Amino acid sequence: MKITDIKVFVCCPGRNFVTVKITTEEGFYGVGDATLNGRELAVVSYLEDHVIPCLIGKDAHQIEDIWQYSYKGAYWQNSAVRMAAIGAIDVALWDIKAKVSGLPVYQLLGGKSRKAVSVYAHVNRETIEDVLNNLETAINNGYKTVRLQCTIPGSKGTYGTLGDKKNYYE
Template identity: 35%
Template sequence: MSKIVDYELFEVPPRWLFLRVETSDGLVGWGEPVIEGRSKTVRTAVEELMNNYLLGEDPHHIEDHWQRMYRGGFYRGGPILMSAIAGIDQALWDLKGKHFETPVYDLLGGRARDRVRVYQWIGGDRPAEVGEAAREKVDEGFTALKMNATSEMRSVDTPQSVTDAADRIASVRKAVGPEIDIGVDFHGRVAKPMAKRLASALEPYDPFFIEEPVLPEQNESLPDIAAHTSIPIATGERMFSRWDFKQIFNDGAVDIIQPDLSHAGGITEVKKIASMAEAYDVALAPHCPLGPIALAACVQVDACSHNALIQEQSLNIHYNKGGDVLDYLADPNVFTYEEGYVDLPTDPGLGIEMNVDYIREQAEREVDWHNPVWRHDDGSVAEW
């Protein structure tokens, strides 16, 4: 019987944490357990889980391991624990696929598509001059883009702030035409009154979706916002389990869910969330501004989920300073984007091979990424 005998954690630029799990029969599985800006905290949680629940165990009992990690502690859920579980779960599925010499999606019922559509980020935290950037990405072959809608915004802001946001979207729509999808991320920066006003102002430019129009703790506002717009509503990157998603499914206001494979319990949990969403006619678009292991895990779930709509990926995203998705792969061609799609991987497990020497080298660098803390003109803290 195969057993888990060792693990290693690597904190690498720009802001990622990689987990390497080794078994007694010589197989290695990789996961990406991280909360952006809290990697050291998640690292400790992974160590607690691995030492208390996984070392010496058969790696194949993935569902049981998931339940023990989740239910084995009296306190459960939340971003830290669920991200730690997520990375471990990814590594276990990677190991199982390698043991059976097949991609993870074959173990989850087989593929439901031949390729996965992806979108490309344009602009930064404070979006500006996005029209030209949009045209460049479309020329590279992308058929869908995403951008931030605003910088910081007061709970009730000026008419000019709404006009500025609409003008930015208008410039992108003018640059790329009606055949390109444009996702617009409110990033939880917008309070309910402004979310309704912004949605109305953006309607003429037909956004693909508006993302996180309010913070998850204000999800009860989503039906009211949905009643004010025909734009599809997306949310979910800061929701961490199927129980977190129950209410928005019941409310019927969300059209696209965006659970993160490195935050929401990994492959095991997001596959369940995807199935719940399908029952409510809600599409899946996993959140992934992260590294190659997280992206590989997303593609495995997208491959076998009928309601998978599109996949976020972080190549050249504004956060990636000092490292990018393809840098850590032995064969970066596994994520070749053509016509706005990525082909399904065919190698076993997660379908990627990590460049271990490069990972060890980069792990020697100091990594201390934290998101900025923004403030309003009066000095109060603003949502980033």
């Protein structure tokens, strides 16, 4: 199952998120996250200039071999940029293997380790009154933990507020 294509996507908000998509000759694809906030373009360059050219034509099932090759054979030793890139490739390859086998990735890696994961809602608005009204909505939607954030009264566009957009959890 040869790797025929690897694409890197940089998307928003801003350019924060870096996603790798690996495609095989059989049409299977897997995705992995290579996000490294503040250094995302360095990760993209490392992937496109140094990693991807070496992986085209390799067997997508040889995940450990590809990981070892990427880890031991790279010039940028032990950097966050390199590890973000290798991590994305690794996860994308496991995603392919999971799709081929018809199992979720977590089953291939040893099964579930918990029954649930705690999450929180992020409520942000322009006024304290609006924040509290939306807090009630978040609680009614089942959230047990809610982060609250409000702009400084009278200012627009304070960090962490979405203006006229919805809450993160909607």
